[in-house]
Amino acid sequence: MDFDLTSEQQLLQDSVRRYVDKSYSFESRTALLKAGKNGSADNWGSFAANGWLMAGLPEAFGGLGGSVLETSIIAQQLGRALVLEPYLGCAVLAAQTLAACDNTAQKERLLPLLVEGSSRVALAYSEPGSRGMPETVALRAERSAEGFTLYGLKSLVMGADGADAFIVSARIAGTQGISLLLVDANSAGLERQALPLHDGTWVEELNFDGVEVGAEALLADAGKGLAVLQEGLAYGIVVLCSGLIGSMERTLEVTAEYLKVRKQFGVPIGSFQALQHRMADMAAEMEIARSMLHVALSSMVNDTPPVRDKTLSSAKMLICRAAKLVCGQGIQLHGGIGMTEEYLVGHYFKHAMVADLLLGSSDSHEAACAAALQAELRA
Amino acid sequence: MDFTPDSSLAEFRQEVRRFLQDVPADLKGLRRATRSPREEVMRWQKVLNDRGWGAPYWAKEHGGTGWTVPQILVFDDECSAAGTPTQDGFVHKLLGPVLNAFASPEQKAQHMPAIFNGERLWCQGFSEPGSGSDLASLQTRAVRDGDHYVVNGQKIWTSYAHHADWIFLLVRTNPDVKKQAGISFLLVDMKTPGITVRPIRSIDDAHHLNETFFDNVRVPVGNLIGMEGQGWSITKFLLNNEHATAADLPELKRYMRELKQFASTLHVGDRLLLERPEFALKLARLDAELQALEMLVQRVARLEQEHRPESHTLGSMLKIRATEFQQRITEAHVEALGDYGAIAYPHPHEPNPPANYPLQTLANGIANEMFFRRASTIYGGTSEVQRGIIAKMLFQL
Ligand SMILES: Cc1cc2nc3c(=O)[nH]c(=O)nc-3n(C[C@H](O)[C@H](O)[C@H](O)COP(=O)(O)OP(=O)(O)OC[C@H]3O[C@@H](n4cnc5c(N)ncnc54)[C@H](O)[C@@H]3O)c2cc1C
Numbered sequence: 069m070d071f072d073l074t075s076e077q078q079l080l081q082d083s084v085r086r087y088v089d090k091s092y093s094f095e096s097r098t099a100l101l102k103a104g105k106n107g108s109a110d111n112w113g114s115f116a117a118n119g120w121l122m123a124g125l126p127e128a129f130g131g132l133g134g135s136v137l138e139t140s141i142i143a144q145q146l147g148r149a150l151v152l153e154p155y156l157g158c159a160v161l162a163a164q165t166l167a168a169c170d171n172t173a174q175k176e177r178l179l180p181l182l183v184e185g186s187s188r189v190a191l192a193y194s195e196p197g198s199r200g201m202p203e204t205v206a207l208r209a210e211r212s213a214e215g216f217t218l219y220g221l222k223s224l225v226m227g228a229d230g231a232d233a234f235i236v237s238a239r240i241a242g243t244q245g246i247s248l249l250l251v252d253a254n255s256a257g258l259e260r261q262a263l264p265l266h267d268g269t270w271v272e273e274l275n276f277d278g279v280e281v282g283a284e285a286l287l288a289d290a291g292k293g294l295a296v297l298q299e300g301l302a303y304g305i306v307v308l309c310s311g312l313i314g315s316m317e318r319t320l321e322v323t324a325e326y327l328k329v330r331k332q333f334g335v336p337i338g339s340f341q342a343l344q345h346r347m348a349d350m351a352a353e354m355e356i357a358r359s360m361l362h363v364a365l366s367s368m369v370n371d372t373p374p375v376r377d378k379t380l381s382s383a384k385m386l387i388c389r390a391a392k393l394v395c396g397q398g399i400q401l402h403g404g405i406g407m408t409e410e411y412l413v414g415h416y417f418k419h420a421m422v423a424d425l426l427l428g429s430s431d432s433h434e435a436a437c438a439a440a441l442q443a444e445l446r447a
Numbered sequence: 448m449d450f451t452p453d454s455s456l457a458e459f460r461q462e463v464r465r466f467l468q469d470v471p472a473d474l475k476g477l478r479r480a481t482r483s484p485r486e487e488v489m490r491w492q493k494v495l496n497d498r499g500w501g502a503p504y505w506a507k508e509h510g511g512t513g514w515t516v517p518q519i520l521v522f523d524d525e526c527s528a529a530g531t532p533t534q535d536g537f538v539h540k541l542l543g544p545v546l547n548a549f550a551s552p553e554q555k556a557q558h559m560p561a562i563f564n565g566e567r568l569w570c571q572g573f574s575e576p577g578s579g580s581d582l583a584s585l586q587t588r589a590v591r592d593g594d595h596y597v598v599n600g601q602k603i604w605t606s607y608a609h610h611a612d613w614i615f616l617l618v619r620t621n622p623d624v625k626k627q628a629g630i631s632f633l634l635v636d637m638k639t640p641g642i643t644v645r646p647i648r649s650i651d652d653a654h655h656l657n658e659t660f661f662d663n664v665r666v667p668v669g670n671l672i673g674m675e676g677q678g679w680s681i682t683k684f685l686l687n688n689e690h691a692t693a694a695d696l697p698e699l700k701r702y703m704r705e706l707k708q709f710a711s712t713l714h715v716g717d718r719l720l721l722e723r724p725e726f727a728l729k730l731a732r733l734d735a736e737l738q739a740l741e742m743l744v745q746r747v748a749r750l751e752q753e754h755r756p757e758s759h760t761l762g763s764m765l766k767i768r769a770t771e772f773q774q775r776i777t778e779a780h781v782e783a784l785g786d787y788g789a790i791a792y793p794h795p796h797e798p799n800p801p802a803n804y805p806l807q808t809l810a811n812g813i814a815n816e817m818f819f820r821r822a823s824t825i826y827g828g829t830s831e832v833q834r835g836i837i838a839k840m841l842f843q844l
Contacts, residue, residue, distance in 0.1 A: 196805070197714050199785035204716045223805070224786045263804055264791045266814060271789075273805060332581040342831050396774075399650075399821050403579050403829065404604045407649045407656070407822045414650035417821065421781065425789040429782055432715075435725045 069366070077141055083118065084145035092149035094412040100152055105229045105262070105270040107153035116185030121159045124303070125167055129179035136303065136368045140310040140361070147311025148318045150419050152269055154190070157227025158182070160307045162189040165235055165248070165300025169287040174250060178233075189250075190231040191304075192222035192274055193297055200428035201436070202237065202297050205246050207276060209238040215282040216240065216249060218257075221275050226426070228253075228272035229262060235287065236276070237297055245291030255279045267419040298377060304427055305380045306368060309361050312391040312423055316354040319398040319416045323347065326402055343401060350394045357390035378440040381433035388430045391420035459518050463525045466498055476530040478795040479701075479812040481819055482655065483532035485568060485610040491532040492565025501563040504539055509547040510559065516748035520696065527697035528704070537569040537607075538562050540692045542615050545632070545685050549673040558613075558634070570611035572602040572635075572659060573682070580832050582617070583626045583679060587661060589618035589633060591668070596620070596633065598641075598664040604826070608644045608657040611637055617682060620675050630678035634670040641665070651819035652794050686828065687751075687759060693827045694769035696744050702776045703737050706730065709783045709809065720783060733776055740769055760841045763833040770823035770830065777817035784810050 073081060091111065100107050115121055124139035125131025132138075139160065146155055163182050166175060166189065181187035198204035207220030218238060225234065234251045251258065259275040288296045324347060327338030337343055364383035367376045395417040399406035406413050424430050467475070474491055477483060483491070495501055503522055505511025514522065543562065546555060561567035578585040587600025598618055608614065614635050621629035635642070641664035647656040673681050710721035710730060720726050747765050750758035781788040787806045795812035804810075824830045838844040 194786055196786070197716050199715055224789065261804075265789045266791045266818075331577075332579060332584075334581075334584075340831070342834065392778075396821065400824055400830070403825055404574070404656075404822070407825065409648040409650055409652075414818075414821075418650065418818070421778075421817075422789045425782065425784075425786060429785065429788075431723075431725045431729070431782055435723065438725070 071362070073141070077137065080123070080138060081141050081145060084120065084142050085148070087114065087118070088145055088149035088151070092151060094415075097150060097152065098410075101268045106227065107151060111151070111153050112185055115153065115155065115159070116183070120155075121163075121185055122183040124160070125163060125179060125183060129167065129175050130183040131167075131179070136306055137365060139303065140306055140365060143307040143310035144314040144317075147314030150267065150315065150415055154188070154227025154230075154269070156304060156307050156311070157190050157225070157271075158188045158231065161191040161226065161300050161304040162231075162235055164303040165191055165297060166287070168296045168299035169248060169293075170289065170296075171284075171287045173284065174287060187233075188227065188231045189233045189235060190225050190227040191300060192225045192228070192234040192251075193237040193301075194223050194225075195221055196223050199432055200426060201432050202246070202294060202301055205237050205239055207236065207238045209240045209247065209249060211241065212280065214280065215285055216280070218249065218251065218276040218279040218281065221273070223273050224263065224265075224271040224426070225274055226269070226271050228260065228274070229270050234274065235300075236274075237293060240290050243291045246293040246297065247290050248287040248293035248296060249281055250285045250287055251276075251279060251281055255281070265422050267415065267422045269422070295373065298373060301427060302368060302373075302376060302380055305384050306361075306364055308423055308427055309357075309364065309383055309387040312387055312420065313354070313358050313361055315416045315419060316350075316357065316391055316394045319395050319413060320347070320351060320354060322413055323350075323398045323401050330403075337401075346397060346401065350397050353390045353394050357387045360386045374440075378437060381428075381436045381440070384428065385430035385433040385437070388420070388424040392417070392424060395420040453517065456517055456521060460521050460525065463522055466500075467525060467529045467531070470494060470529070470531065474531055477532060478530075479816060480533070480795055481816065482536075482607065484796060487532035488535055488568060488610075489565045492534065492563075495534075496563050496565065502539065502543065503534075505543060505547060509543075510563065516745065516752060520744070520748075523697040524700055527701045535568050536692070537571050537611075537615075538567075540688060541571060541685050542569055544688050545615075545672065545681055548684065549632075549677075549681055553669065554634075554672070567612040568607070568610055570605050570608045570614050570637075572605055572608075572614045572616040574604045575601060576603050580829055582682070583630065585617055585619060585630065587616070587618050588622070589620050589631060589666070591620070592665075594668045595665045596668060596671070598633070598635070598661045598666055600661050602659040602661075603657075604647075605644070605657045605659045606655050608637070608659050609646065609654070613637060614659070615672075617678050620678075624676070627679040628676055630682070631675050632672040632678040632681045633666055634672060635664065635666050639664050639666065649819070650821070651815040651817075652791065653796070653815060653819070687762070693766045693823070694740065694744050695773065695823075696741060696769070699737055699740065699769065699772060699776065702773075702780065703734065705813075706733070706776065706780055706783065709780065712809070713783060713785070715785070726783065729779060733772075733779060736772060737776075740765070740772060743768070760837050763828075763836045766827065767824075767830045767833050770820070773820045773823050774817075777813065777820050780813045781817050784813075788814065790814075 120142050122131045123134040127133040193202055194200045195206055209216040209218050231253050233253055236249050236251050237246050238249055240247045257277045257279040261273045263271050328336055330337050360383045364380055367379040398413045399417055402413055405411050500512055502511040507513035575585050589596040589598045614637055616633045616635050618631055618633055619629050620631040641662040643660040645658045646654045648654055649656050713720040715723055743765050747761050792804055792807055792810055794815055
């Protein structure tokens with residue numbers, strides 16, 4: 069295995085890093101936070117213009133055909149700056165789910181628009197009782213003359229604000245399994261409630277009260293949606309975890325800088341061995357997490373979906389817990405200043421808390437790992 | 448050692464419950480919060496004082512209830528369970544004992560009635576931008592001018608300075624001696640000209656922290672507690688009282704009650720949260736640890752009461768472990784909410800909470816509390832500093 073980036077990958081990483089360093093300082097992020105819900109349209113336009121929205125999508129539909137590695141490289145850099153734009157929700161979760169489905173007409177119509185940034189789609193799959201795990205779906209789709217009518221609730225849809233359509237997981241009455249349907253964001257009978265998250269991003273809770281869609285809305289064969297959804301979620305988990313690696317890196321850098329300048333007892337606090345050791349532990353925690361990300365990336369490339377999904381569950385819980393620890397200690401080592409809203413380090417912790425709960429919490433993924441292990445050992 | 452339960456304690460609990468029954472309804476079942484709004488704190492103090500419980504933590508000779516430590520824990524526990532307002536901890540747990548031990552009769556006559564009647568709230572002006580863990584390095588100057596001190600300097604992290612009527616302040620009265628020896632302890636009326644309070648917003652989406660500026664503030668010499676230069680030893684006395692209470696045991700017990708309530712109300716798929724093995728294990732671990740912490744609180748409190756030196760190291764251990772527990776259990780709450788744990792619900796003290804978000808009643812304030820608890824390992828002496836104290840005092844390292 070080659071752990072070095074190829075020269076193209078290095079260029080990609082450098083260009084995203086340059087962008088966030090220049091256009092996404094903590095100050096500009098704070099201004100964006102105050103101004104709106106999902107970052108800025110300008111930034112989104114730049115993401116598109118720079119090709120970041122197309123990097124991981126197939127060439128046949130306007131993408132660059134890059135692998136999950138390119139997507140991960142972009143996400144790590146965006147995670148350093150805690151970008152507010154719905155890269156995860158729209159450019160990854162929804163776009164990859166769409167790319168994995170077998171409705172070619174919809175793919176040909178939509179993916180090129182997503183790639184150029186002129187349209188957005190969001191993925192609505194989680195429900196209050198499912199807590200981010202895709203198998204539990206209660207939302208009902210009843211067959212109608214035209215297509216389907218939807219009833220039920222979806223929780224915390226990332227990137228919903230500004231999305232033109234939602235990919236919705238549902239159970240079609242009379243069909244086994246889970247199906248995926250494309251629903252226009254302005255459909256009659258769709259109630260939307262915007263909800264702010266701790267990290268300053270916004271999600272929406274969607275209530276489907278008799279929402280009608282046509283037959284062409286069916287994205288995967290009826291009842292065959294789960295596998296497609298899991299493709300999208302696999303990408304989502306990798307991207308979320310990649311972002312956290314960037315967040316941990318930045319937290320470590322900022323904290324190390326602070327330990328060099330903050331003086332107590334007449335010396336820089338970084339001269340206290342207790343804090344040196346803590347920094348060393350935090351760095352080790354991050355490198356374990358980065359290694360786990362490599363495991364996940366390798367699994368995305370090489371493994372069958374069941375093996376991959378178990379690996380991703382392991383990665384999700386391990387990396388999210390590492391991020392909470394590292395970013396929480398970032399606050400601790402700063403003392404009082406770390407607790408303030410105007411200082412950046414607290415925001416990394418907030419994002420780590422949110423990331424832990426999105427796409428299935430660490431607890432849920434741990435339980436999934438345990439179940440998979442039990443099944444494996446019993447067999 | 449005697450582990451037989453004290454039957455008089457059960458009677459005492461009944462007595463507290465009877466008292467709580469008659470408390471006005473709008474002072475009960477209040478929202479979760481680290482500290483209640485000013486008006487509630489003040490009204491609650493009056494209610495307590497009317498019952499003769501105006502100083503529940505102090506000895507009888509100081510006008511307190513003279514309760515034993517186990518009684519105090521019962522009292523706090525019942526109040527927390529009933530959801531009464533919080534008290535002004537600064538005056539009851541920090542300043543009060545200092546006044547009882549060091550204040551002159553005139554000073555007591557000036558301040559005690561207002562403390563008992565709930566007419567005056569206090570804040571603590573110790574930390575400065577350059578002096579946190581190294582408190583003795585503080586720079587705020589107080590220069591004697593006739594029968595006044597003239598105070599100049601800046602304090603930071605002054606919790607509730609914007610609610611407080613008075614501040615107890617550490618100032619440097621002599622720059623020419625060893626840094627600990629030049630510090631004095633002053634009481635200052637917050638309405639004195641020259642004091643400016645500027646808010647700091649914290650990551651729990653609240654305003655309780657402040658910067659407090661002193662610009663030629665004239666403080667009567669009569670407001671000096673103890674002697675000039677005695678401030679540091681008074682502070683050590685005060686900070687030693689801070690450890691046992693820093694555990695916030697009644698709040699820990701409230702967190703546990705609420706977590707159990709989450710467990711038996713929230714669903715994952717078609718099962719209750721408590722039936723999920725990963726959650727049940729976590730709950731069981733927290734529950735066991737809380738029992739041990741509760742016992743540690745009792746031990747520390749007893750040692751403190753008897754002025755035994757071990758109380759310091761054990762108190763520091765309690766501070767470290769209890770505050771870390773506060774962080775873990777509030778995180779467990781937020782995680783127990785599932786997806787909804789990620790929502791930034793409006794702060795419980797928001798006067799006009801905006802929308803009605805899903806699970807709002809249940810979740811109300813818990814995430815704010817979780818973020819606030821990141822500070823509990825920082826304020827009152829950081830965990831790192833506590834560890835240093837333990838290693839030094841216990842093992843002479
Ligand atoms: C929510 C909150 C409320 C507060 N309320 C008040 C209040 O009402 N009144 C008041 O006066 N103050 C208050 N404080 C201030 C509090 O007491 C200080 O934050 C605390 O003493 C730490 O100081 P600092 O923030 O300057 O951190 P620093 O002292 O700069 O510490 C930074 C880091 O260095 C570490 N460190 C420092 N010295 C050592 C050492 N010798 N060995 C190893 N590690 C070390 C610390 O543990 C920490 O991790 C409050 C603070 C907070 C966060």
